[in-house]
Amino acid sequence: MYNNEMKAKDYIMEGLLQLMKKKNYNDITITDITKSAGVNRVTFYRNFNTKDDVIKGCLKICDDNFNKTKNSNDTGLYQMLQFFEINKRTISLLYKSNCSHLLTEHILHTWNYNKSDTNIVAYIKSAWAYFMFGWANEWYLRGMQESPEQMVEIFENMQKNKNDLFWSKPQMLTFLSNIWGSLHFSYSYFLLYLLIVSSH
Numbered sequence: 001m002y003n004n005e006m007k008a009k010d011y012i013m014e015g016l017l018q019l020m021k022k023k024n025y026n027d028i029t030i031t032d033i034t035k036s037a038g039v040n041r042v043t044f045y046r047n048f049n050t051k052d053d054v055i056k057g058c059l060k061i062c063d064d065n066f067n068k069t070k071n072s073n074d075t076g077l078y079q080m081l082q083f084f085e086i087n088k089r090t091i092s093l094l095y096k097s098n099c100s101h102l103l104t105e106h107i108l109h110t111w112n113y114n115k116s117d118t119n120i121v122a123y124i125k126s127a128w129a130y131f132m133f134g135w136a137n138e139w140y141l142r143g144m145q146e147s148p149e150q151m152v153e154i155f156e157n158m159q160k161n162k163n164d165l166f167w168s169k170p171q172m173l174t175f176l177s178n179i180w181g182s183l184h185f186s187y188s189y190f191l192l193y194l195l196i197v198s199s200h
Contacts, residue, residue, distance in 0.1 A: 008037070008039050008043050008046075008047060009047045009048075009057065011037040011038060011039060012033060012034075012037045012039060012043075012044060012047060012048065012054060012057075013054055013057050013058045013061065014037070015033050015034075015035075015036035015037030015038075015039075016028065016033050016036070016037075016051065016054045016055070016058075017058065017090065017093055018036055019032055019033065019036050020093045020096065020097050021093065024097070025051070025097035025098065025099055028051065030044060030051070033051070033054070052099075052102060055094070055099060055102050056102065056105075056106065058090055059090070059102065059103065059106040060106075062083070062086075062087040062090055063083075063106070063110065065086075065087075066082070066083050066086055066087065069086075070082065075152060076128070076132055077132050077135060077151070077152055077155055078148055078149075078151075078152050080107075080132045080133065080135070080136045081135070081136050081139065081148035081151050081152070082148050083136075084136045084139070084140055084144070085144065085148060088140075088144070091103065091140065095140070100137075103133075104129075104130070104133060107129050107132075107133050108125070108126065108129050110129075111125045111128070111129045112125070113125045113126065113129065135151065135155065139151055
């Protein structure tokens with residue numbers, strides 16, 4: 001059983017993370033988690049409703065720990081990259097377990113996304129959240145070869161040379177019409193693109 005140094009909730013979260021190293025996420029049962037954590041089912045359901053809720057709890061802990069050290073003067077992109085770097089262990093397990101959608105949900109939540117938002121507000125929040133997540137996601141998938149500082153420098157250089165890097169609206173619309181039937185394309189990315197090119 002758990003001791004006073006860690007709460008039952010902490011043991012449950014750590015228990016699931018340990019299981020995710022060895023088993024497919026979909027194959028992990030609540031019983032598996034309770035055995036790994038050394039708690040009973042009553043204790044589990046007192047703290048969480050589902051496995052996904054346990055992951056959300058892990059991400060909240062990641063966020064809380066990150067918020068204690070982050071510099072509020074840093075850009076949102078830099079903070080996103082730092083979040084990935086500092087919490088690489090948990091994030092790696094999410095990707096391994098095909099649970100990265102829970103990470104994107106968490107990031108939207110940190111942007112105060114709410115279903116009750118007006119359409120325009122929701123589009124803008126989603127656009128920026130997914131834009132920064134897109135950078136961090138690709139950075140992670142490519143092995144985090146650059147430092148967060150180098151990634152921000154790349155972004156800043158891209159902004160300086162955006163006329164050479166971005167397609168015109170007609171070019172983008174042609175591209176989208178060609179891939180729409182075969183690829184899933186996020187409306188948020190498209191909206192962000194239009195916001196950028198319209199500022200030329």
